[in-house]
Amino acid sequence: MLRKDKKSITFQLEKFFPYLVRIYYRAVSQSVSSIYEKDYDLTVSEWRAMAVLGNSKDPLSAGEIVTRSSIDKVKVSRAIAGLTKAGYLERRVDEGDRRKVALQLTRSGHYVFEELVEKVQELENKLLDGFSPEEKELLISFMARVRSNAEGLDKSQDD
């Protein structure tokens, strides 16, 4: 079995960690998005904006949604437009600072939000079916560790 390869590289994509993460993410993401997409015709950003708003007693500005959801400006702006058009969201110009808009869910928006939360939490349970509470916590903490490793890297690259 003599080979002349300089290094005889073996790189298996299906063992490559970031590839596994991607596949994992895809599976999770697809199962959850099927709920708000197919059942309610919402986009991811719309669902997330709604989730942030649904949990807030007080109206929020678009900027506050951006910071709380880690969705970017543009998507939030479009999500707001979409939700407003669907009648789930009410936008009022903030009279204190007329650049801002005060956003809050309408009654029907709140209703949809509640339905969604229920379905989505049910899905969360199904995704973690077979996991003990400790395992769930462990998985979450592993992800957080990897994430913080990754973010550390990015930072050092910026220099």
Next chain:
Amino acid sequence: MLRKDKKSITFQLEKFFPYLVRIYYRAVSQSVSSIYEKDYDLTVSEWRAMAVLGNSKDPLSAGEIVTRSSIDKVKVSRAIAGLTKAGYLERRVDEGDRRKVALQLTRSGHYVFEELVEKVQELENKLLDGFSPEEKELLISFMARVRSNAEGLDKSQDD
């Protein structure tokens, strides 16, 4: 603290499992893609197609890349075009079946592949910095379990 909320929903996005997965994925994905994007101006699909090809002794058809990389038809087709244009890939019509193309990395493609593999494996280690081998295995197996839960769901929804 009397509230009149029908249900007093508390849904925190930042505790929601699919959201955590998304953030995790983003961090990983961004750190790895910065390597092949910034350093080599390759897209994800190009890198993945290259990874599949780089590991194969024999030329592959586009369809084989699709099945081995779980990238879709269209992306593979475009990845091939891109890699060919960059001089990393050689495409030859399969004379046995003239619908197929036989694809293999050029010398320079192989060279880039080797460089990339090295950098990318280094990154993989950094991402998992602080993880014991057992923890790494555990994380991977957790992801596989969640994924198979998710895929089970999708299947039952198709019915």
Next chain:
DNA sequence: CTATAATGGTTGCAAGTGAAACTAATCAAG
């Protein structure tokens, strides 16, 4: 042999994305 279907791969198109430019309002300085 045709005719029809099936397969491998590419391309067109409509929708989605995000960086950057833009508008409008507020703030800060002279």
Next chain:
DNA sequence: CTTGATTAGTTTCACTTGCAACCATTATAG
């Protein structure tokens, strides 16, 4: 006040995406 800078949010534009339609070739049926 005016001028310039900052902030909130929207829009534009170039690029990516993926479905579906497509072309070419091979396989199957009559």
